[in-house]
Amino acid sequence: MPEATEFAIKVTSEDPKKKKKEEEEDKAEGTSKPQTDGKKDEKEGEGDELSEEDLQLRSELEMLVERLKESNTDLYRPALETLRTLIRTSTSSMTSVPKPLKFLRPHYPDLQALYETWPASEDKSLFADILSVLAMTYSDTQPRGTLRYRLLSSSLRPSDSPLADPGSWGHEYVRHLAAELGEEFEYRQEEEEGEEATATKPAVKLSGTMDDLRSLAKECSVFLLNHNAEPDAVDLLQELEMIEEIVPLVDQNTFDRVCQYMSRCVSFLPPPDDIIFLQTVHKIYMQFQKFPQAMTLAIRLNDKDLIFQVYQAAGNPLMKRQLAFMIARAQIPVEWLQPSTEENSDGEEDEFPEDLMECLSNTRLSQSFRFFGKEMGVADAKSLEDIYKSHLENTRPGSVNVDSARGNLAGTFVNAFVNAGFGNDKLMVEAEEGNSWIYKNKDHGMMSAAASLGLSMLWDTEMGLSHIDKYTYSPEEYIKAGCYLAIGLVNTSVRTETDAALALLTDHVENKSVPLKTGAIMGLGMAYAGSQREEVLALLLPFIADDGVTMEIASLATLALGFVYVGSENGEITGTILQTIMEKAEREDKSLDEKWARFMCLGLGLLYLGQQNGSDATLETLKAIEHPVSKTAQIIVEACAFAGTTNVLRVQKMLHECDDHIVAPKEDEKKESDKDQKKENGEESKDKEKEKEEPKKRDDTFQTFAVIAVALISMGEEIGSQMSLRQFNHLMHYGEPVIRKAVPLAIGLVSASNPQLPILDTLSKYSHDNDPGVAVNAIFAMGLVGAGSNNARLAQMLRQLAGYYHKEPDCLFMVRVAQGLVHMGKGTIGVNPFFADRTVMHKSAVAGLLAVLTAFTDAKGFILDKYHWMMYFLSLSMYPRFMITLDDKLNHLPVSVRVGQAVDVVGQAGKPRTISGFQTHETPVRLATAERAELATEEYIPFADNLEGFVILQKNPGWEQEDKMEL
Secondary structure, three states: OOOOOOOOOOOOOOOHHHHHHHHHHHHHHOOOOOHHHHHHHHHHHHOOOOOHHHHHHHHHHHHHHHHHHOOOHHHHHHHHHHHHHHHHHOOOOOOOOOHHHHHHHHHHHHHHHHHHHOOOOHHHHHHHHHHHHHHHHHOOOOOOHHHHHHHHHHHHOOOOOHHHOHHHHOHHHHHHHHHHHHHHHHHHHHHHOOOOOOOOOOOOOOOOOHHHHHHHHHHHHHHHHHOOOHHHHHHHHHHOOOHHHHHHHOOOOOHHHHHHHHHHHHHHOOOOHHHHHHHHHHHHHHHOOOHHHHHHHHHHHOOHHHHHHHHHHOOOHHHHHHHHHHHHHOOOOHHHHOOOOOOOOOOOOOOOOHHHHHHHHOOOHHHHHHHHHHHHOOOOOOOHHHHHOHHHOOOOOOOOOOOHHHHHHHHHHHHHHHOOOOOOOOOOOOOOHHHOHHHHOOOHHHHHHHHHHHHHOOOOHHHHHHHHHOOOOOOOHHHHHHHHHHHHHHOOOOOOOOOHHHHHHHHHHHOOOHHHHHHHHHHHHHHOOOOOOHHHHHHHHHHHHOOOOOHHHHHHHHHHHHHHOOOOOOHHHHHHHHHHHHHHHHOOOHHHHOOOHHHHHHHHHHOOOOOHHHHHHHHHHHHOOOOHHHHHHHHHHHHHHOOOOOOHHHHHHHHHHHHOOOOOOOHHHHHHHHHHHHHHHOOHHHHHHHHHOOOOOOOOHHHHHHHHHHHHHHOOOHHHHHHHHHHHHHHHHHOOHHHHHHHHHHHHHHOOOOOOHHHHHHHHHHOOOOOHHHHHHHHHHHHHHOOOOOOHHHHHHHHHHHHHOOOOHHHHHHHHHHHHHHOHHHHOEEOOOEEOOOOEEOHHHHHHHHHHHHHHOOOOOOOOOOOHHHHHHHHHOOEEOEEEEEOOOOOEOOOEEEEEEEOOOOOOOOOOOOEEEEEEEEOOEEOOOOEEEEEOOOOEEEOOOOOOEEEEEEEOOOHHHHHHHHO
């Protein structure tokens, strides 16, 4: 069937100059020409231009219109059918109005009047249908005419009539109808709310109920879905607030494009629409048994029931293993996959086969990572000089290291980050016991050195613990404390049946020594991050409310519980933290003014990571607390709750917090200038009294976190991230010192492990800032942005900085650490908290990044003092940047894959390539943050939708047949 109305409407089909001239003449005469004159003029003006065919068509149409005006009702039906056929079969270009609509336009008012005189009948229904199509040419003067006559037509005909389908009039008609449906729905909502109608939305309400509008919208959506206009269908149903209705409308050919479009829309929707969209997409994927995609969305929603539902629905053992790898990547508690006690009548808890438990526990991670390192040719340990390349630094000959202890400490971190996970570094793992690098450090430096052993043996729970064990008997308490941290680091992201971390650290949590207690508490926090283990809760919760412990211990216990119960909204922990802050504020306890209080606030915020409006009650409680720390806590909790959502209103709110200038500039100078005037007024004595009682400076810590909050909220989406970078530029120019220090940290968070040239240049500029705090944070941010990338340009920048700051120990220390971060895992480990093609936020990874950034908000008091071990919180974010393919026995299976830059193809026609500038490699392969992989041939079928991490493949049964056919 030719679709007659595939066109772009041009209402002004007449000559605009001629029309304007006639209107001016009419105004001068004070009269207006009747419609018939316009018709006559059109005939006269176009008579010479029209071809014979067009003249014949016009006369035929006019004859049909005249028949409808006659009294003989038997002529109506044939005339209407002929009109309908002529309109539907008329051929025209896509850029002009079809001839029948053009010729019938002058008759439209007459036909409207004629329609009102007809009695209700099936003929009148067909007449309304035709008027509905003609109304498209009058949409400028009579809004929603197309919809009006469509609704009238529907009310007059039986539901099984062939005219019921709006798609019979073509694509453009349906699009026009969809636009008017949205306008009418919006108008009716405003009417219900009591708002007055505007000029574009007249107060005349169309016939039909809301249900009629929704029914018509579904009919239009079916047509749009079947004609490659899936985004239009989604937009229409969203506009009418019935997006859930799309689930039964999609089929095998359309569901994938619909789901891709809806998933990308989520970043631009306000709550709760974003959640509804994700739940709807999840239902569609489950309907078509696309379990990996459904699991990705269930993890994104952090919905325990949905994760269990998807896992149980997958019947194929290989698919179950693939889902297990995804669950392990997100660090979802294994208990979520077990049926509740009510469902499981046998009372059996552990029902997972051994191979499946291996996938869920991430125990293969260390072995696979080392295999990957061998394949990449980076298995050998790297020395410090391999990283520093001191011979390339621009330093004067003969210049010596200012602080050798600080230099050794920097070496500790560089060695740990560079050789992380390989378990073969020369300074710690393979060093002789008496000649270990630990003894080249002093006091708290020993703690970081011992803990670095855990990072070198990262994920290797078997060998790692035996290497750490020999240092646990040391008489030095700092070395013991470092060992406890190392135990936590080794167990990060990995679950074992022995629960070694809990067994080894439980007894030391109550130790009287502060370093030992600190090491045990944070070791537990890192070992069980995201696991929601009740044993850890019972151990650490008493420390929060205990008045007998220092703020340091209480805050670190809160932070550790924040790691373990990240994003869980745990009421027991929340209540305890709020109660503690409230009581301390009431009795004006000075411990709340300490620098450690920010970690207590962060621990509270982590409980609500990604929970959006779930934090409302907590925020209201914090508002009731009269203490400066309350403001900081509110900012952190709100930022964590909306992390990665790109919620524009929340970003604006955080930017507004940065507007407040806590300290008035040049206050002393103002006092001097006003001194003479005050003498005359006799106010000098009053001023002296005021000087004695100087008011306390307002706490501005909240502004630091407001800047980081902007990055935290906007980092989930590319456009939002770019917009936030612009705002950071403004804050750097006009913000207070406390804000300027936070800007580099925020930039680092937005672009973690994603080094882009403009960002590197910006941070390089900040690293030479006059304020040492800004410079130190900028240098660290450079390391964070390039973490695990081996970026040559960034490595050169850092070498230049090492020469520039060779006489400043603090800055040089940070340059060395940044160099270690850039070469993290010899370029095989990244810290970007997003996975599954950058769609899912890894909550434990975000928690680790935030904890490190919080320490850098007061770098002088934490990282550059004796709490440098806090940089090991990055281990929560560290994960190999590999793609390893496995066969059905979970053995490594080398296959050809293409790796290239990810391209956004959502909404594009056909099947465009999802990657650009690709290169073909054999697995395993290394993937950068913005890269994507796809199989080069169809020999194997992957069980995962996103080719990253562990991917299980199955032989394509049709592949051998295809080869034979080619031969």
